[in-house]
Amino acid sequence: MTARLRPPVATARKGRGSASWVAGRFEKRVATAEDDGWDALQMLQDDASAPQTTVTEERARSIVSRNDSPDIGFSQSVNPYRGCEHGCVYCFARPSHAYLDLSPGLDFETRLFAKTNAAERLRAEFARPGYVCSPIALGINTDGYQPIERRYGLTRALIEVMAEARHPFSIVTKSANVVRDLDLLAPMAADGLVTVHFSVTSLDNRLSARMEPRAAAPHARLRAMRTLAEAGVPVGVIVAPVVPMISDCELEAILEAAREAGAASAGYVLLRLPHELKAVWREWLALHYPDRAAHVMSLLQQMHGGRDYDSSFGHRMRGQGPFADLIHARFGRAYRRLGFGRLPPLRTDRFVPLRKASPQGELF
Structure with missing residues (x-):
């Protein structure tokens, strides 16, 4: 096992959400640099100031993940990438990098993995005799439209398979690049097979650049939202995460901007x-x-029973206590005032099982 040498002082890094290589919970050794008086520490800090993004290509054994969490509105998800270059500092998926013996800090946004056979594995899943069609959440753990999608096109390849099988799916993204696939999304939306939610944390470009440095700017997300809505794709907004004393003051403004851009549904998630x-x-x-x-941190702890976080189902997304109740009440008033509703349910009755790939190819 290789231990990463970590500078002892973290500094903000332009274009990155995390400031350092926070140790993963499974690491057995962590090395920390100490100044030896010969400027070695300064050289180490300079070398580490701008870590480059690397992508490892991997072959997935399976691609569909399943869950039975009672507070999540889907039972199946597909993630073509591990790690996310958007670098959102608050991303709940960061701890998953610890399973790879990598840091949930800078490694999560600089050491990425692309499942190059994602579409192949999804096709095989849809060809299984016992497969039961249920809506798939695409890119729910890490964004399927993060910057490396321009190079790999794995999300588009997955959508092409779902279009062929007429399989319903939903997208949650912080990227404006989703409009690239409008040629696939619009026809599927007309058949009740796709919905798209945009996650918006802040309308302040400066705050967004600090919290989610490589995600699309807020105005770009709203523009993409409008483009999809005008093309007939059902669009919603998720104000996420709501951060007390940082971004919670923008809750109503985000909902208003999203509604004006064509969002028909809305939700929110606490940090x-x-x-x-x-x-x-x-x-x-x-x-x-x-x-x-x-x-x-005091407000967050008040909403989580004195702890930084409470992972209990039904509690982790909303919190509890006076401040959590205030956020919930504010959201509810804005939701009703702006006329938000629900997106149409995704249809599963149009699914067409795919044929299992044969070495002989298609003879008829």
Whole structure:
């Protein structure tokens, strides 16, 4: 096992959400640099100041993940990538990189994995005799439209398979690049087979650049939302995450902007801090908002029974207590005032099982 040498002082990095290589919970050895008086520490910090993105290509044994969580509105999901270059500092998926013996901090946004056979495995899944059609959430763990999608096109390849099988799916993204696939999405939407939700955290470009440095700018997401809605694709907005004393003040403004851009449904999710994400978030707060870091964490702990995070089903998305109740009430009033509703249910009755690939090819 290789231990990464970590500089002892974290500094904000332009274009990155995390400031350091926060240790994963499964690491057995962690090495920390110490100044030897010969400027070696400064050289290490300079070398680490701009980590480059690397992508490892891998062959997935399976592609469909299943869950039975009672507070999640889907039972199947597909993720063509592991890690996410968007670099959102608050991403709940960051701790998953610990399973790869990598840091949920900078590694999560710089050491990425592309499942190059994703479409092949999905086709095989749809050809299984016992497969039962249920809507698929595409790119729910890490964004399917993150920057490396331009190079690999795995998300588009997956959509092409679902279009062929007439399989229903939903997308949640922070990218404006979803409009690239409008030629596939619009016809499927007309058949009740796709919905798209945009996750919006803030309308402030400067705050967005700090929190989600390589995601699309807020105005670009709203523009993409309008483009899809005008093409007949059902579109919703998720205000996520709502961060007390950082972005919660924008809740109504985000809902208003999204409604004006064509969003027909809306939801919100409170900031979640599972596992190592607590350290990543606290580090970011100390670097960018030292004057209110203690207050932010105090409010989060009030909403999670005195802890940084409570992962209990039904609680983890919303929290509890006076401040959580206030956010819920504000959202509810804006939701009703703006006339939000529900997106149409995805249809499963149009699914056409695919034929299993044969070495002889298609003879007839």
